[in-house]
Amino acid sequence: MKFDEEFLKRKAAELRLDIVEMITRAGSGHPGGSLSALDLLAVLYYCIMNIKPEKPVWKDRDRFVLSKGHAAPAIYSILSDMGFFSKKELPGLRRIGSILQGHPDMRKVPGIDISTGSLGQGLSVAVGMALAGKLDAKDYKVYALLGDGELQEGQVWEAAMAAAHYKLDNLAIAVDNNGLQIDGKIEEVMNPYPIEDKFLSFGWKIKSIDGHDFAEIFDAWEWAGSSKDGKPSAIIAKTVKGKGVYFMENVVEFHGKAPTPEEGKDALAKIKEALGKIKP
Secondary structure (H helix, E strand, C coil): CCCCHHHHHHHHHHHHHHHHHHHHHHCCCCHHHHHHHHHHHHHHHHHHCCCCCCCCCCCCCCEEEECCHHHHHHHHHHHHHHCCCCHHHHHHCCCCCCCCCCCCCCCCCCCCCCCCCCCCCHHHHHHHHHHHHHHCCCCCCEEEEEECHHHHCHHHHHHHHHHHHCCCCCEEEEEEECCEECCEEHHHHHCCCCHHHHHHHCCCEEEEEECCCHHHHHHHHHHHHCCCCCCCEEEEEECCCCCCCCCCCCCHHHHCCCCCHHHHHHHHHHHHHHHCCCCC
16 A cells, blocks of 8 residues: 555554553563564555465565564554454464464464564574575565564574675565663663664665654665665664553563553553544
8 A cells, every 4th residue: 555644653553452452461471562663564564565465375475574573462463454364363362272372373373474482583584585585586575573682693693694695685674673672771781783884784775764753664664675786675763662552661671561451451541542633
């Protein structure tokens, strides 16, 4: 679809309702990073990627790798909304027997292209997918979302080096740079900055954006997705941990802590209030 900011604002609010409701009901999960990454994912899925919900393994589809697999509630909310699977599955998050576990499983969830969870490995998988596309002369693009904390993993940079070496301009990633990881501020745990300079030095092209500005996000994904210059693309998106839930924003404890039932009820009420102010 074409860029429609009001549609994306409304859709993002609706998806945040799903995320908060899922994690509150489960009593466990990772709300902070799911909420910080949501706007990036919403624009990618609704406006950019060439996919068919009715054919989740269509061979010519664009591929996506959620390298920060703990943000699974964000991708589940989108895939269910787009019709990859029924929204009736959402209340089953993290429950025994459910297809929707704490990290995405490609064997169980339609629309998931690779099972993820171990941080630092997703970019390697995306590189493999992109290289396969080149070798098979396919036109599909490969997209990936990384957390800023996982940039501390050495495997990320080995994969980055390989992507540039093989001139994978069919590969585009975004880094969800919310500045916080499970142990605290990323620069205090193991400083990955300057992120932009590192990717540039590895032979990538980069664009830095506000990860909650829909126009900037759309332009960045379009820029990355149309690349034909032999360089992989990295979008460094400045985001807010827990975006959209006032008591979670920039609070490290909500990296991996579910809201209490009372907090969840409060969060849902506030999101619905904000949703009511968005043009239909």
